Amino acid sequence: MFYNENIDTLLKFEKKKYKMCIIIQHIGGAMYKFLFIAPYEGLQNLMIDVNKGLNNHSDIFVGNLYDGLEIAKRFTDKDYDVIISRGATARLIRQYSKIPVVEIKITGYDILRTLTLVKGYLGKIGMMSYLNTIQEADTIGKLLDMQIVFYPIHTEQEVSENIQKATQEGIEVIIGDVISTQKAEKEGGINSILITSGSEAVKEAIDEATQIARYTFMEKRFNQIGQETMEKIEDGIAFIDDETKCLYLNKSAADMLQTEKDNVINHKLDEQLPSLKLNQKPGEPVSVFSDYIQLKNESVHVHLIPVSSKGKLIGAGAILKKGISYNDNSKSTFRNQAHFHFNQLVGNSKKMKSLIELTRKTSKSDRPILIKGEHGTGRNSFAQAIHNKSDRFNNVYISFNCAAFGAEQLEKELFGFEDEDRHFIQPGAVERANHGTLFLHSVASLPPVLQGKLYHALHNNKVTRMNGNHQIDLDIRILSSDTDELDQKIDNHEFRKDLYNTLAGFRLTIPPLRERMDDLENLIRLFLSSYNTKFGKQVVKVNEDVLSELKQLSWPRNIAQLKNVIDQMCTMSDGPFIEKKDVQPLLTKLKQDEKRKLIENLNFEDKTLEEIEQDIIHLVLQEEDFNQSKAAKRLGINRSTLWRKLKISREDEQQL
Numbered sequence: 001m002f003y004n005e006n007i008d009t010l011l012k013f014e015k016k017k018y019k020m021c022i023i024i025q026h027i028g029g030a031m032y033k034f035l036f037i038a039p040y041e042g043l044q045n046l047m048i049d050v051n052k053g054l055n056n057h058s059d060i061f062v063g064n065l066y067d068g069l070e071i072a073k074r075f076t077d078k079d080y081d082v083i084i085s086r087g088a089t090a091r092l093i094r095q096y097s098k099i100p101v102v103e104i105k106i107t108g109y110d111i112l113r114t115l116t117l118v119k120g121y122l123g124k125i126g127m128m129s130y131l132n133t134i135q136e137a138d139t140i141g142k143l144l145d146m147q148i149v150f151y152p153i154h155t156e157q158e159v160s161e162n163i164q165k166a167t168q169e170g171i172e173v174i175i176g177d178v179i180s181t182q183k184a185e186k187e188g189g190i191n192s193i194l195i196t197s198g199s200e201a202v203k204e205a206i207d208e209a210t211q212i213a214r215y216t217f218m219e220k221r222f223n224q225i226g227q228e229t230m231e232k233i234e235d236g237i238a239f240i241d242d243e244t245k246c247l248y249l250n251k252s253a254a255d256m257l258q259t260e261k262d263n264v265i266n267h268k269l270d271e272q273l274p275s276l277k278l279n280q281k282p283g284e285p286v287s288v289f290s291d292y293i294q295l296k297n298e299s300v301h302v303h304l305i306p307v308s309s310k311g312k313l314i315g316a317g318a319i320l321k322k323g324i325s326y327n328d329n330s331k332s333t334f335r336n337q338a339h340f341h342f343n344q345l346v347g348n349s350k351k352m353k354s355l356i357e358l359t360r361k362t363s364k365s366d367r368p369i370l371i372k373g374e375h376g377t378g379r380n381s382f383a384q385a386i387h388n389k390s391d392r393f394n395n396v397y398i399s400f401n402c403a404a405f406g407a408e409q410l411e412k413e414l415f416g417f418e419d420e421d422r423h424f425i426q427p428g429a430v431e432r433a434n435h436g437t438l439f440l441h442s443v444a445s446l447p448p449v450l451q452g453k454l455y456h457a458l459h460n461n462k463v464t465r466m467n468g469n470h471q472i473d474l475d476i477r478i479l480s481s482d483t484d485e486l487d488q489k490i491d492n493h494e495f496r497k498d499l500y501n502t503l504a505g506f507r508l509t510i511p512p513l514r515e516r517m518d519d520l521e522n523l524i525r526l527f528l529s530s531y532n533t534k535f536g537k538q539v540v541k542v543n544e545d546v547l548s549e550l551k552q553l554s555w556p557r558n559i560a561q562l563k564n565v566i567d568q569m570c571t572m573s574d575g576p577f578i579e580k581k582d583v584q585p586l587l588t589k590l591k592q593d594e595k596r597k598l599i600e601n602l603n604f605e606d607k608t609l610e611e612i613e614q615d616i617i618h619l620v621l622q623e624e625d626f627n628q629s630k631a632a633k634r635l636g637i638n639r640s641t642l643w644r645k646l647k648i649s650r651e652d653e654q655q656l
Contacts (some may be wrong), residue, residue: 045536
């Protein structure tokens with residue numbers, strides 16, 4: 001590639017001899033080609049939305065750090081004008097890419113939205129990012145009257161060290177960029193909230209990329225015109241750097257030197273052309289000079305034009321003119337990762353705090369643990385946290401759903417399979433979990449014949465594959481989970497008591513969401529952050545009137561249902577706040593579903609008159625949105641009588 005200054009100088013030198021042809025290339029309507037590499041999925045969706053209607057062609061991919069770098073390398077030959085990415089991924093790509101890289105910067109708006117989202121979180125909050133982001137967050141945090149512990153980083157290598165420090169200091173949630181939040185969860189087991197980019201940051205990056213692309217387009221066009229022009233000039237043209245390495249030479253120059261251009265580019269020319277030696281002394285002005293040299297069969301006139309920048313020599317251009325010619329005659333089915341840690345289990349309610357503390361203590365033991373809880377309470381998360389706290393945390397973790405297969409396939413998947421000649425062997429979940437942890441989800445779904453086989457495998461610490469006769473020694477930690485269905489099956493003699501006793505070395509019961517409503521707001525904050533990260537939105541809060549209605553629901557599918565509802569509300573909302581007017585249809589449906597479920601569950605059999613009365617009172621309260629005045633009127637009693645009956649009901653529940 002040659003420099004524009006050189007072309008300009010050379011053209012000035014030659015203009016006395018040649019007629020000039022000015023070529024104007026219209027670039028006003030140019031369409032640029034951008035490669036977007038989003039470190040997280042939500043940013044990809046935001047890039048797509050922002051890019052709509054813009055006069056450019058863009059390809060958008062998701063890839064963080066080295067995955068993003070691989071994408072950039074894979075598409076280097078696709079004629080992209082600019083690569084746009086964010087944070088550490090952008091900086092990594094910039095180190096290896098010849099294509100200009102524009103970084104989507106974290107703006108004050110991004111920080112404000114994130115801090116607004118986390119404001120009110122019941123726990124110690126930390127922020128980990130580069131110094132400029134930390135300084136801006138410190139100012140905004142003070143304006144919001146928030147207490148935040150800051151962990152500034154200067155290099156990516158400092159992240160792990162700061163994660164360890166944050167863990168020791170009791171940080172419960174980390175705010176930061178992609179690499180900080182990912183490492184917080186993976187290495188420290190700390191909940192994290194990503195500072196997601198807003199549309200204004202993406203637009204700013206696109207504007208910067210457009211300016212670079214426009215300049216690059218003009219430079220490329222200028223170079224193309226200049227290069228094509230110089231290739232057609234009869235005289236030789238060459239550009240060298242300050243060490244006389246060849247940056248460019250045209251065909252005429254290569255012919256004069258009797259060589260191929262590729263053999264000369266990036267190699268020194270002063271041996272072939274001694275006149276190209278740049279012997280400028282400090283303080284001396286850069287001067288133009290000429291000389292004649294003798295090549296193999298002709299005399300060549302070399303005119304050298306040194307080029308300087310700020311008084312320093314950076315290279316030169318050379319024009320070679322032919323002299324007198326002469327003759328001298330002489331180149332899987334199983335999930336095997338435990339991501340959750342205890343620090344990520346949201347638990348500010350009294351029941352959850354005591355449960356988490358008890359679970360931490362039991363984690364260090366190697367005894368089996370049975371985790372009970374309704375659907376959606378987070379039994380999988382507890383199992384992963386137990387494994388990560390155990391002495392087996394460095395070994396394999398296998399999660400196996402006993403309800404996912406029919407009986408025959410279930411045996412193959414759980415215990416493994418081999419054919420008669422042992423030409424084909426398929427290890428099962430029990431064998432794969434050897435030396436690690438096996439989590440049996442929905443264990444009540446095991447048919448009786450497999451209950452016996454599992455009991456004997458755990459009792460004898462040996463397993464035999466289906467169709468096999470070879471026993472494999474076992475060393476595993478067993479975790480299992482189920483709902484109240486397991487107790488019913490034991491009462492009905494449908495589940496082996498000896499297997500139950502083996503599985504229930506410790507028994508933990510996760511409370512349903514309706515019994516831990518103190519955790520609702522923190523859970524919502526985490527789900528909002530997760531949605532923003534995935535879909536590129538900036539929802540920061542659920543308005544109080546909506547929150548009040550959410551607290552009145554019984555959440556039969558618990559945390560899983562709450563996450564689904566929050567995701568739906570985010571989709572229905574256009575702004576940064578979830579407002580009642582936007583989500584009213586969903587709230588109405590949730591309440592109708594609860595009323596229908598309550599009616600379906602009304603069962604007067606074997607109940608006392610007082611119990612039937614309480615069921616009816618609670619049903620009417622649900623139908624009247626817990627308005628006690630309206631409920632009392634429908635029931636034909638005064639408000640004080642209703643209040644007294646509800647008080648008696650609460651006292652009875654506490655005694656139970």
